[in-house]
Amino acid sequence: MxxxxxxxxxxxxxxxxxxxxxxxxxxxxxxxxxxxxxxxxxxxxxxxxxxxxxxxxxxxxxxxxxxxxxxxxxxxxxxxxxxxxxxxxxxxxxxxxxxxxxxxxxxxxxxxxxxxxxxxxxxxxGWFMQNFAADSLAIDIQAEGKIYLPAGAAKTAFVDVRDIAEVVEQTFLEKKHQGKTYELVSQEALDHYEVAALFSRTLRRPVEYIDLSPSDFLALMLGRGASEEGMASYIYLYDLVKTGKEARLSSDLARLLGREPGRFEGFIKDYLEVWKD
Ligand SMILES: NC(=O)c1ccc[n+]([C@@H]2O[C@H](COP(=O)([O-])OP(=O)(O)OC[C@H]3O[C@@H](n4cnc5c(N)ncnc54)[C@H](OP(=O)(O)O)[C@@H]3O)[C@@H](O)[C@H]2O)c1
Incomplete structure (x- = not known):
């Protein structure tokens, strides 16, 4: 193999x-x-x-x-x-x-x-928890204690990418996954105010979610050198998130792993170094 x-x-x-x-x-x-x-x-x-x-x-x-x-x-x-x-x-x-x-x-x-x-x-x-440990999201949390996103108050069932990796291994080793489509999400749907509260509690310093309008988000990211096309695509995705599409839970991941998938708080604890002062 x-x-x-x-x-x-x-x-x-x-x-x-x-x-x-x-x-x-x-x-x-x-x-x-x-x-x-x-x-x-x-x-x-x-x-x-x-x-x-x-x-x-x-x-x-x-x-x-x-x-x-x-x-x-x-x-x-x-x-x-x-x-x-x-x-x-x-x-x-x-x-x-x-x-x-x-x-x-x-x-x-x-x-x-x-x-x-x-x-x-x-x-x-679903959306990766690890997005918060990379690029501008990670820097904003680390340097300013802020999460700037155009996500409204919609809930999202995030996923820890390490759980996806475990499922990839299973699909490579077991034929029973052939022809299947799986939805991989954790078993909690959080809005970004709740995500910020989890960061505040776990990092023991304030982290605030700033719900930006699409145009304010675009202006912020263009000012940081992002491409207009890339950010338009990002805003489109958040418009879909705001419809509530990402709030739906699924039992696929828990069933495949045979345990509860990683929770957001556990992810923050495992990646503490990223946002260290
Ligand atoms: N992020 C999320 O929350 C999320 C949620 C659900 C689904 N997804 C989907 O999951 C996928 C992976 O996301 P990610 O965040 O892991 O991606 P990513 O960090 O953007 O990585 C993309 C990878 O593609 C490679 N790549 C770029 N252009 C390439 C080319 N022409 N030929 C070959 N490789 C190329 C890049 O490598 P090099 O630049 O080194 O070539 C990089 O390794 C995407 O399709 C995304 O839409 C993401």
Whole structure:
């Protein structure tokens, strides 16, 4: 068995690669960076010339679409290559917010995976807890004690990405997950005021959620150098969150793990170093 973990420099891919490696599985990470050792291979969906080396000997593929990706036809080429290289199983990381929205990249790739001719499992995770440990969200919490988002008061069932990694392992090792689509969320739905309260209590200093209007959020992020297209896509996602779509709980993850999925407070305790004064 040889697993290829795409998006391995990103949040989900890196934690999945780490988990599989710790579990003693033969796993190789992939991304656009050149290979430095035998645990990494160069893969660029926009450059089919990189597919052959990346897929050589691979039996199990964890497929990650880069956030905000706009060219799903690139994945059709990659899936065709996976078929010709006799990959045995694909686990695709979709998402709850847009996995079922026609015309969005995650939905298009879900359909491509379902029809690619290979056994597959589709994972639809909720919003990652680890988003708060990266980029501007982490910096704002650490430096200012603020969470700036256009999320309104909508509740969200977040997921600890480490739990997703455990499920990826199961889908690679057990055939019973073939053809299944799972919703992966924790068993608590929190609004961002509640998230801020959890941070305040756990970090023992005030953390406040600032509910920004979409235009104020856009202005803040453009001022920080973010791209207008990227932020428009982000605001669209939060508009969907505000419909309450992400508040729904699911028992899939607890059933698969055989335990309660990670809670937000546990995530904060495990990542304390990120927001240290
Ligand atoms: N964040 C959330 O809350 C959330 C929730 C549900 C679903 N999702 C979905 O989960 C997926 C992964 O999210 P994430 O936050 O882990 O992603 P991410 O951190 O944005 O990572 C994206 C990865 O894609 C790689 N990449 C970018 N362009 C590439 C290309 N042309 N060819 C090959 N690799 C490329 C990047 O690696 P290099 O730049 O090193 O090449 C990076 O490793 C996304 O599809 C996202 O929509 C996210």
């Amino acid at each position: 040889k697993s290829l973990i795409t998006g391995a420099s990103g949040t989900a891919g890196s934690l999945t690669l780490q988990h599989l490696t710790e579990r003693g599985l033969n796993a190789v990470g992939a991304g656009r960076a050149a290979a430095k050792d035998k645990f990494w291979v160069e893969l660029d969906y926009a450059r089919p010339g990189t597919f052959r080396k990346a897929l050589h000997g691979v039996t199990h593929l964890f497929l990650v679409v880069p956030s905000g990706h706009k060219e799903p036809e690139q994945f059709q080429r990659f899936l065709d290559a996976a078929l010709s290289f006799h990959v045995e199983h694909i686990t695709f990381l979709s998402g709850r917010t847009t996995g079922d929205v026609k015309g969005r990249a995650l939905n298009t790739v879900e359909e491509q995976v379902r029809h690619c001719g290979l056994p597959y499992t589709i994972l639809r995770p």
